[in-house]
Amino acid sequence: MAGRISEDFINEVRGSVNIVDVISQYVSLEKRGKDYVGLCPFHQEKTPSFSVNPDKQFFYCFGCHKGGNVYKFIMEKEEVTFPESVERVAEFANIPMPQEYQEQPVKLNPLMQMHKDAADFYQQVLMTTKIGERGLEYARKRGLDDDLLKHFKIGYAPGKSDLLLTYLRGEGYTDDQLAESGLFVKSQDGRLFDRFRDRLMFPMSDESGHPVAFSGRRISDDPEEPKYLNSPETSIFNKSDLLFHFSEAKKHARKEGHLVLFEGHMDVISAYKAGVKTGIASMGTSLTQQQVYMIRRISKQVVINYDGDDPGQHATERAVGLFKQAGNFDLGIVILPDKLDPDEYVKQYGADSYQAAIRGAISTTDFFLQRLRKKYNLNNEREQVAYLSEAVAEIAALPNPVEQDLYVSRLAKETGVSLDALKVNLSRARRKQRRVDQHTSSEVLPEPAPLAPAADPQPVTRALKAQQRLLYAYIYSDEARDYLLINGFVFPNPEYERLAKLWLNYIEIHENVSLSGFLDFIPEELQSIIVSTDMTELPGEITLEELEAQVRVLNLCKIDDEIDRHMQAIADARRRNDQTAILLETQAILQLRQLKLQEEEAVSDRRKASQG
Numbered sequence: 123m124a125g126r127i128s129e130d131f132i133n134e135v136r137g138s139v140n141i142v143d144v145i146s147q148y149v150s151l152e153k154r155g156k157d158y159v160g161l162c163p164f165h166q167e168k169t170p171s172f173s174v175n176p177d178k179q180f181f182y183c184f185g186c187h188k189g190g191n192v193y194k195f196i197m198e199k200e201e202v203t204f205p206e207s208v209e210r211v212a213e214f215a216n217i218p219m220p221q222e223y224q225e226q227p228v229k230l231n232p233l234m235q236m237h238k239d240a241a242d243f244y245q246q247v248l249m250t251t252k253i254g255e256r257g258l259e260y261a262r263k264r265g266l267d268d269d270l271l272k273h274f275k276i277g278y279a280p281g282k283s284d285l286l287l288t289y290l291r292g293e294g295y296t297d298d299q300l301a302e303s304g305l306f307v308k309s310q311d312g313r314l315f316d317r318f319r320d321r322l323m324f325p326m327s328d329e330s331g332h333p334v335a336f337s338g339r340r341i342s343d344d345p346e347e348p349k350y351l352n353s354p355e356t357s358i359f360n361k362s363d364l365l366f367h368f369s370e371a372k373k374h375a376r377k378e379g380h381l382v383l384f385e386g387h388m389d390v391i392s393a394y395k396a397g398v399k400t401g402i403a404s405m406g407t408s409l410t411q412q413q414v415y416m417i418r419r420i421s422k423q424v425v426i427n428y429d430g431d432d433p434g435q436h437a438t439e440r441a442v443g444l445f446k447q448a449g450n451f452d453l454g455i456v457i458l459p460d461k462l463d464p465d466e467y468v469k470q471y472g473a474d475s476y477q478a479a480i481r482g483a484i485s486t487t488d489f490f491l492q493r494l495r496k497k498y499n500l501n502n503e504r505e506q507v508a509y510l511s512e513a514v515a516e517i518a519a520l521p522n523p524v525e526q527d528l529y530v531s532r533l534a535k536e537t538g539v540s541l542d543a544l545k546v547n548l549s550r551a552r553r554k555q556r557r558v559d560q561h562t563s564s565e566v567l568p569e570p571a572p573l574a575p576a577a578d579p580q581p582v583t584r585a586l587k588a589q590q591r592l593l594y595a596y597i598y599s600d601e602a603r604d605y606l607l608i609n610g611f612v613f614p615n616p617e618y619e620r621l622a623k624l625w626l627n628y629i630e631i632h633e634n635v636s637l638s639g640f641l642d643f644i645p646e647e648l649q650s651i652i653v654s655t656d657m658t659e660l661p662g663e664i665t666l667e668e669l670e671a672q673v674r675v676l677n678l679c680k681i682d683d684e685i686d687r688h689m690q691a692i693a694d695a696r697r698r699n700d701q702t703a704i705l706l707e708t709q710a711i712l713q714l715r716q717l718k719l720q721e722e723e724a725v726s727d728r729r730k731a732s733q734g
Contacts, residue, residue, distance in 0.1 A: 127208055131220060132193075133639060135208055138215040141179045141192045146376060147214075148199055148329075149419050161419050163199055164188050168449065175657060179638050182653045189653030191638045194646070200330050204642075230332065233358045236295055236303050237333040241325040243289050244277025244336075248322075254278045257322055260341045264322075265469065266391070274367075274391055275325045279318035279338060286316045304335070304356045318351060324366075324387050326353070326405060329416070331369040335359040337387060337405060352405060362410040365417070366390055366403040372420045374399040380423035380454075382480060383409070383441065384464060385434060389427070392465040396473035398480055409441045414448045425483045427456040429463040435493065442486050454483025457492070487529060490516050500537070510537060514544060518551035585679040588672045589618050590655045595664040596622055597637065602664055606673075614676060621648055681718045685711055 142151060142158050151158040151174060162172035162183045171185035182189035188198060196207035212219055230238065247254040248261070249271065257278025261271060270276070279286065290300060297314065300306055306314040321338030328334050335353035353359060366387045375381050382401045384390050390401035404413055417424060426441055428434040438455060445451045456479050458467045468476050484492075491513055498509040510533065517529045530548055534541040592613070595602035613619040621644065628643050629635050637656060641649050688707045695703035 127205055127220065129642075132208055132642060133634075135212045135215055135217055136179070136192060136638060136642075138217060139192060139211055140176060141181060141195070142174050142176050144192050144211065144214055145174055145181060145195055147373060150421055161415075162186060162188075163419055166415055173657065178656060180653050180657060182650075182657045187650055187654065189650045189657070191641045193642060194649055197646075231358065232295070232299055233303055233356065234332050234334060236290060236299065236305070237325070237335070237358075239290065239293055240286060240305055240336070241275050241277060241323075241333045243286060244279055244323040244325075245271070245275055246277070247280060247285075248276065248278035253280045253282075256280075256320075257341065260322060264388070265395070270391060270395060273394075274387075275333070277323040277325075279316065279321045279323050281320040283315045283319060286318075287314055302356065304353045304359065317353075321351060326359070326364055326366060327369055328358075328364065329369055329372075335361075335364070335405075337366075339388075361405050362412050363416070364405055365413055366405060367394075368402050368416065371400045371402045375421045379421070380425055381417055381421050382425045382427055383417070385428045385437065386463075389464040392468045393427075393476070396468045396476045398477065408437065409444055411444060411448070414444050418448055418451070422450055423452050423454075425454040425456060425480055427458070427464055427480070427483075430458040430461040431463075432461075434461075434463070438489070439493070442489070446486075453486050455486060455489040456480060456483045457489065487516060487520065487525070491529070506537060510539065510544070511547070514547045515551050515555075518548055518555045583679070585614065585676055588675040588679070589613055589615055591664070592669070592672050592676075593618055593621065593651075593655055595669065597625055597640075599664060601666075602669055605666065605669055609673075611673060614680065617648060617651060621651060624648075678718060681714050685714050685718075688714070 145151065145160075149160040149163050149172065151160040152170075156175070156177065158174040158176065159170045160172050160174075161167055161170050162185055164183060165186040167185055172181070172183045174181045179191055180189060181191075181195055190198075192211055193204060193207045196202065196210050197204060200207070200210065202210065209219055248257045249268075257280075261276065261278075266276065287300065287306060290305075291297075300314055301308060305317055307317050308314055318336060318338040320341050322341060324337045324339070325333040326335040326337060335356075337353075338351045340347050340349050340351070352361070355361060367390045371381055378400045380400060382393065382398055384393065384401055384403040387403050387405075390403050393401040402417070404410070424445065426438055428438045428441070435457070442453060442455070445453055458464065458479065462470065464476070467479070494509060494513055494516075498505040500506050500509060513533060514530070517526050517533075520526050520529070526548065530544050531541060533539070534544055592602075592606065592611075596606060597603075613622055624644050625640065628640050632639065632643075637652065641652060644652070688711045692704055692707045692711075695701075695707060
């Protein structure tokens with residue numbers, strides 16, 4: 123584990139970054155009032171409940187109730203320790219880590235470390251060994267120069283059956299770990315063999331950039347071998363949750379304003395070579411809802427550039443359907459000529475032409491109408507009517523009347539049918555579409571499965587609201603804190619009481635205090651209480667009268683709890699037919715109700731006095 127990091131350095135790094143800039147690497151944020159909002163990266167949701175406050179340098183999700191400062195975000199998102207999160211943020215801020223920390227290596231999950239070692243091994247074989255020359259020759263034929271090979275960490279798995287196995291055993295991995303990794307196959311007698319042989323190796327990285335799987339491209343012409351061989355799913359790899367080049371593309375997406383979705387990783391690499399840095403691809407499989415959600419967190423602007431052949435265009439139609447189902451996407455479609463895939467197009471027409479094709483992406487409606495025209499024989503009047511009927515129905519589903527008018531006018535010019543006649547059909551189609559929309563909106567649509575279990579929030583009771591307000595005053599007001607301490611106030615909730623004591627300890631040993639710094643001082647399980655309390659809209663100042671009123675609210679809640687306890691005791695006594703216990707419990711309830719009446723009268727008198 124890394125060496126100890128001084129508190130001064132922790133504060134320096136935290137103060138050198140804006141939490142909005144850091145989180146924007148993972149979530150597409152929009153300014154709303156004084157906060158920035160987006161889709162939570164910790165659970166799936168359709169309506170943004172994730173909020174980032176640049177003034178307080180906090181994040182908080184009102185859905186799953188995760189919250190904290192920039193270090194807490196990195197710890198949660200990257201699944202790293204606190205020192206490692208400081209290192210990540212320092213790297214973002216271009217602040218070098220202390221020398222004593224730099225000398226300590228950061229440990230990864232053993233399977234993730236194994237995949238990193240395997241990726242390094244495969245690339246070393248490709249770039250520096252005699253046995254790798256076969257792979258290097260193939261890479262050169264595919265237009266992969268040294269810069270591309272190094273950037274994408276491409277390597278070569280030789281034809282031998284135990285080369286990687288021998289290397290990783292030498293690195294200290296156990297056979298159980300090797301078997302679990304997916305990098306090997308096991309024979310019937312229990313022996314392990316390299317899964318990938320005589321293949322160009324493309325590492326597949328998770329959202330943080332750590333290799334977790336591989337895709338191996340066949341080099342030989344043997345038709346018995348699959349063209350691409352992918353890693354099986356493991357504890358660190360789920361193909362539905364991974365997009366090739368995603369960790370790199372999302373960094374460029376903030377500048378470019380969009381992501382470009384491809385079918386395969388060679389398309390991503392060719393586009394990168396042509397200057398398109400925001401390319402991503404699913405791992406040889408159809409796009410999934412989870413991958414769409416990953417994309418939506420980063421950018422709503424997506425260009426789809428699948429292969430130009432019929433299977434590629436069918437895949438485009440399916441992808442458009444998934445994006446529309448998720449909602450709130452601005453989609454563009456690139457259809458390359460001659461049924462070319464992006465890799466072939468770049469080689470044939472060059473980088474400038476390809477960049478122009480990306481900039482000239484057509485709308486999903488244009489794409490649909492182009493596909494529709496190929497479906498019908500427009501020289502046949504009956505098929506032309508069917509074409510116009512289906513086209514108008516598609517146009518009617520557009521939410522923007524200007525778009526509807528534009529496409530209907532285009533249809534009229536294209537087919538020679540009068541604009542008035544098409545508008546009558548459009549009006550009918552719109553009425554039909556409204557009925558469909560009303561029917562759909564009345565149905566309860568199932569929510570996607572969450573990325574992670576959402577925390578069970580405490581019910582927001584009167585007592586909890588009062589404690590939130592008192593904790594807020596305890597932290598921000600010296601006078602309020604002194605008043606509560608002098609009167610021996612104790613928070614009924616043990617976690618709130620623990621936070622109050624920790625705050626006293628924190629301000630006693632720190633000269634410069636801040637709530638963001640306090641979060642680094644307290645246990646992780648208490649941080650969300652502080653953030654949710656601070657991000658709740660509360661009045662800035664608290665008067666002595668309000669303090670007393672909030673304390674009385676807690677007293678009333680305590681009395682109610684006592685009454686409930688005695689009521690339960692009466693029910694138990696009745697089951698036992700214990701008349702003496704019933705009498706005693708009833709007397710206790712009467713006394714408590716009298717005490718509650720006195721408290722309520724005091725609260726009422728205080729309210730009248732403040733209003734008078």
